[in-house]
Amino acid sequence: MNQFRLAIFCVVLSAPAPAFAQGPTEIRPGFNLFSKEQDVQLGQETAAQVRKQTHVVNDAFLNAYVNQVGQRLANAQEAQESGFKFTFEVVADPSINAFALPGGPMFINTGLLKAVDDEAQLAGVMGHEMSHVILRHGTNQASKAELVELPVALATSGDSGSMLANLAKLGIGLGANSLLLKFSRTAESQADLMGSHLMAEAGYNPMELARFFEMLEAKTGRGGIQFLSDHPNPGNREHAIEDEADRLPQRTYGYQTGQFARMKQVVAGIHEPPPPKPKAQE
Ligand SMILES: [Zn+2]
Numbered sequence: 001m002n003q004f005r006l007a008i009f010c011v012v013l014s015a016p017a018p019a020f021a022q023g024p025t026e027i028r029p030g031f032n033l034f035s036k037e038q039d040v041q042l043g044q045e046t047a048a049q050v051r052k053q054t055h056v057v058n059d060a061f062l063n064a065y066v067n068q069v070g071q072r073l074a075n076a077q078e079a080q081e082s083g084f085k086f087t088f089e090v091v092a093d094p095s096i097n098a099f100a101l102p103g104g105p106m107f108i109n110t111g112l113l114k115a116v117d118d119e120a121q122l123a124g125v126m127g128h129e130m131s132h133v134i135l136r137h138g139t140n141q142a143s144k145a146e147l148v149e150l151p152v153a154l155a156t157s158g159d160s161g162s163m164l165a166n167l168a169k170l171g172i173g174l175g176a177n178s179l180l181l182k183f184s185r186t187a188e189s190q191a192d193l194m195g196s197h198l199m200a201e202a203g204y205n206p207m208e209l210a211r212f213f214e215m216l217e218a219k220t221g222r223g224g225i226q227f228l229s230d231h232p233n234p235g236n237r238e239h240a241i242e243d244e245a246d247r248l249p250q251r252t253y254g255y256q257t258g259q260f261a262r263m264k265q266v267v268a269g270i271h272e273p274p275p276p277k278p279k280a281q282e
Contacts, residue, residue, distance in 0.1 A: 022247055023247060023249075027135060027190045029134075029135045030135075030140045031144060032143045033150055033154060034143065034154060036084075036103075038157075039102035040084070040103035040104070041103070041157075042101070042103065042164065043102040043104055045163055046105075050091075054092075055273055056107075057089075057090040059090070059266060062267065063090065065257065065259050065262075066088040066126075067088050068257050069126060070086055070130075071086075073086075073123060074086045074130065077197075077201065078131075078134055082133070085104050086100075086104040086130060087106065089106070090267075091110065092271065092272045093272060094109070095111045096112050096216065096225050096226065097111065097112060097226040098112050098129050100129035101138070101180070102139050103133065106126065106129055106130065108126070110270050111272070112227070113263060113264075114264075117211075119256050119257060119260045120205050120209075120253070121212040123199050123202060124195060124196075124204065124209030124212055125209070127196070127197075127199045127209070128192060130198060131194035131198065135190055135194065137187040139180070141182075141183070142167075142180065145172075147171075149169075153166040182230060183232070188231055188233070189240060192234070193241070196244050196248070200248045202255060203251070203253060203254065204253060205245075206244065207245055
């Protein structure tokens, strides 16, 4: 062993065990044929469609509430660095779900607002969704789908005005199994980890995201949960979030808007349209 190697060997041996955490896991967006501006355009066009096809709730208190929680998350470093502007709307829909479109528009179902046990769980789901936007998972998945027409569709969508119409021809949209909203297990792991960063910076305990997933999985036996079918469990979800929470700088959690109980009261009074009837077996 030469001197140099020996020196390194000794340094490694004598390095004290880290008192905490190595810091948050760094996660970067993957391969993408869309520009960030195209993420924004696609998200805006799709959001306009969502508003036509769903029942967006027009309640000033609920809107202010989800915006207050959402903006706190959006102030976190990784959200700020993304440059995306996030918006938050409530949809009258009993299924436990939320989704965010490329570039930032987020929709939160009343079913989710009713299901969360505390504000940190809601912030966890919103942080998870926001992370899909920051990491550009929707357009990353569309880019990886090896659609030979995609580059042409993207290059010409500026001329025809509607990116959505061009992409719909390729099957990229909001429909069943949409590439934009059905996430891979890798994307899920990343959104869990980044979501825990956003929560922690906002003052919410990331462990509440893990608790929320545990609660959802305990319920899946009774009819399935849409959130879990859009966001499949990458495996050991709770442990991964716990490990990541340990890597984060020590903080005091427990931030609350103080409006959670009132939110629960208001959302209990929102009329939700019945879910569409399943098609009769032929
Ligand atoms: Zn997800």
